[in-house]
Amino acid sequence: MSRNCCLLLSFFLSSSFITHAQEIVITSEKVSEHVYMITGQGGNIGVFVNEDALLIIDSQFGRLTPLILEEINSISSKPMKTLLNTHHHGDHTGGNENIVNKGASVFAHKNARVRLLKSIDDNTKSSKKALPILTFSTELNLYFDTTQVLIFHPETAHTDGDAIIYFVEENVLHTGDVFFNSRYPYIDLDSGGSVIGAKKAIEHMLMLINAETQTIPGHGKRATKTDLEKTLAMYNTCISRIENEINRGATQEDVSQNRALTEDLDGEFYTEGAFISPEKWRRTIYLSLTSEKN
Numbered sequence: 412m413s414r415n416c417c418l419l420l421s422f423f424l425s426s427s428f429i430t431h432a433q434e435i436v437i438t439s440e441k442v443s444e445h446v447y448m449i450t451g452q453g454g455n456i457g458v459f460v461n462e463d464a465l466l467i468i469d470s471q472f473g474r475l476t477p478l479i480l481e482e483i484n485s486i487s488s489k490p491m492k493t494l495l496n497t498h499h500h501g502d503h504t505g506g507n508e509n510i511v512n513k514g515a516s517v518f519a520h521k522n523a524r525v526r527l528l529k530s531i532d533d534n535t536k537s538s539k540k541a542l543p544i545l546t547f548s549t550e551l552n553l554y555f556d557t558t559q560v561l562i563f564h565p566e567t568a569h570t571d572g573d574a575i576i577y578f579v580e581e582n583v584l585h586t587g588d589v590f591f592n593s594r595y596p597y598i599d600l601d602s603g604g605s606v607i608g609a610k611k612a613i614e615h616m617l618m619l620i621n622a623e624t625q626t627i628p629g630h631g632k633r634a635t636k637t638d639l640e641k642t643l644a645m646y647n648t649c650i651s652r653i654e655n656e657i658n659r660g661a662t663q664e665d666v667s668q669n670r671a672l673t674e675d676l677d678g679e680f681y682t683e684g685a686f687i688s689p690e691k692w693r694r695t696i697y698l699s700l701t702s703e704k705n
Contacts, residue, residue, distance in 0.1 A: 435451055435452045435475055435478065436451070437449060437450070437451040437475065437478040437479055437481070437482045438450055438451070438482070439458070439482050439485070439486060440633065442581075442583050442625045442627065442633065443578070443581040443582065443583050443625060444581065445459055445460045445461065445557055445558065445578075445581055446458065446459050446460075446578055446581050446583045446625075446627075447460070447486050448627045448633055449479065449482055449483070451471055451475055451478065451479065452471060452472060452475060452502070453469075453471035453472050453475075453501075453502030453503065453505070454469045454471060454497070454500070454502050454503040454587070454588065454629050454630060455469070455585075455627050455628060455629060455630065455631075456468060456469050456470070456471060456479065457469070457576070457583075457585045457627050458483060458486055458487075459558075459560070459578060459581075460486065460487045460489065461555040461556065461557060461558075462555060462556045462557065463489065464489050464490050464491065464492035464493070465483065465487060465489050465490065465491045465492060465493075466492065466493045466494075466495065466553075466560070467483070467491055467493065467494045467495070467510060467515065468494075468495045468496075468497065468576055468585050468627075469494075469495070469496060469497055469503040469504070469587070470494060470496075470503065470504060470505060470506030470507050470509070470510050471502060471503070471505060471506055472501065472502060472505040472506060473505040473506045473507075473508065473509055474505075475505075475506065476506040476509035476510070479506065480509075480513070490513075490514055491510060491513050491514060491515040492514065492515055492516070493515060493516060493518060493553070494507065494510045494511070494515040494516065494517045494518070495517075495518050495519065495562065495574065495576060496517060496518070496519040496523055496527075496543060496574070497519075497573060497574050497575070497576070497585065497586075497587025497588065497589075497629065498519075498520070498523050498569060498570045498572050498573050498574065498587055498588060499519075499522075499523040499524075499526040499527045499530065499570065499572055499602070500570075500588070500599070501530075503587070503588070503629075504527060504541065507540075507541035507542075508538050508540045508541040511540050511541065512540070516544050516545065517541070517542065517543040517544060517545075518543055518544075518545045518546070518547075518551070518562075519543040519546055519572070519574060520546060520547060520548075520564050520572040520573065520574050521546040521547065521548055521572070522570070522571045522572030522603070523543065523546075523570070523572030523573075523574070524542060524543045524546050524572075525572070526570070526572060526602060527541065527542055527543070528542060547562065547564070547574075548564070549563065549564055550562065550563045550564070551563075557580065557581075558578050558579055558580040558581050559578075559579040559580065560576060560577070560578055560579070561576070561577045561579055562574050562575070562576050562577075563575055563577075565589060565608060565609075565611065565612035565615065566608055567603055567604060567605035567608035567609075568589045568598075568604065568605065568608045568609040568611075568612040569587065569588040569589050569596070569597065569598060569599060569604050569609060569629070570588075570599050570602040570603055570604050571602060571603025571604070572602070572603070573587055573588070573589050573612070574587060575587060575589060575612070575616065577619060577620075582620075582621070582623055582624050582625065583624070583625050583626075583627065584616060584619070584620055584624055584625070584626045584627070585626075585627040586616065586626060586627065586628050586629055587629045588629035588630065589609060589612045589613070589616075589629065590613060590616070590626070590628045590629060590634070590639060590642060591628060591629060591630045591631055591642075591687075592626075592628040592630070592631030592632055592633075592634040592638050592642075593631055593632070593638065593641075593679060593680060594630060594631055594680055594681070594682075594685055594686075594687065595680045595681055595685070595687040595688070595689065595691070595692040596609060596642075596687065596692075597686060597687050598695050598699060600695065600698055600699055600702070604699075605699055605703065606646070606650065606695065606696050606699035606700065607650070607699065607700070607703060609646070610643065610646040610647070610650065613639055613642060613643045613646065614643060616639060617636065617639055617640065617643065620636055620639075621636065622635070622636050622637075624636055626638070626639065641679070645676055645679075645680060648676065649672070649673060649676070649692070649693070649696055650696060650700070652672050652673075653666055653672060653693065653696045653697055653700060654700060656669070656672070656697075657697065657700060657701060657704075663694060663697050663698065663701075666693050666694065666696075666697040667690050667691075667693050667694040667697065668690070669693065670689065672693055673689045673692065673693060674689075676689075677689050680692075
């Protein structure tokens with residue numbers, strides 16, 4: 412390819428990239444007195460406005476940072492001090508370095524840091540400024556004048572490095588990708604995720620919250636306790652059905668292609684084009700259950 416062609420291709424890709432980013436709409440909604448939810452492309456962001464600074468939960472994609480910062484500034488002009496990552500996936504951490512450059516420090520579970528470090532090592536253009544400077548194993552508490560922030564780790568759920576955040580006095584829960592609202596969830600088995608672990612994490616969250624709790628899911632609209640209960644019921648139904656199929660000797664392909672196993676749930680948890688299709692969900696459950704039995 413000639414140099415001119417290379418330059419033209421580079422310009423075209425850059426222009427497409429910028430245009431695509433400009434098409435993304437970043438919006439926010441007030442969830443409680445001091446907590447906001449920002450949606451755009453990627454995982455839902457949480458913003459906690461404390462007495463002198465902002466605590467941010469997740470950062471979506473790096474290319475969207477200018478739009479996200481504009482939305483955050485519309486909420487509060489206070490400085491960003493803390494960035495909590497719910498796990499390591501790029502749609503939740505891609506903007507880390509940009510937020511760090513604004514003065515924030517990154518906190519996350521220790522396994523999330525390990526996986527972020529590996530992704531940075533695999534990409535020589537990435538910077539270690541995106542890494543958490545503080546990690547925790549099981550539980551972490553942050554205290555502000557207005558509220559306590561409880562951060563806890565389910566042993567295995569969406570990944571092996573998840574963090575769930577509960578603003579105690581605000582009665583707001585941010586689940587990260589441990590909970591997808593009204594969607595079949597993505598369980599990253601290659602990153603230590605577990606279907607049974609995710610189900611247990613939802614059970615744990617339901618014990619923590621009440622009917623008035625406002626929940627920011629990893630993906631989807633703001634949720635209530637009822638939404639979490641519906642998702643737990645879906646887990647129990649799907650796991651029970653597929654366990655029965657496994658005990659009958661069904662193969663992975665048998666289960667993934669058996670639409671009858673989830674068809675009564677598909678209308679509530681799947682819309683055309685969603686990331687996790689019913690077939691992918693059935694296959695994930697099969698792989699997770701069979702690996703845990705071995």
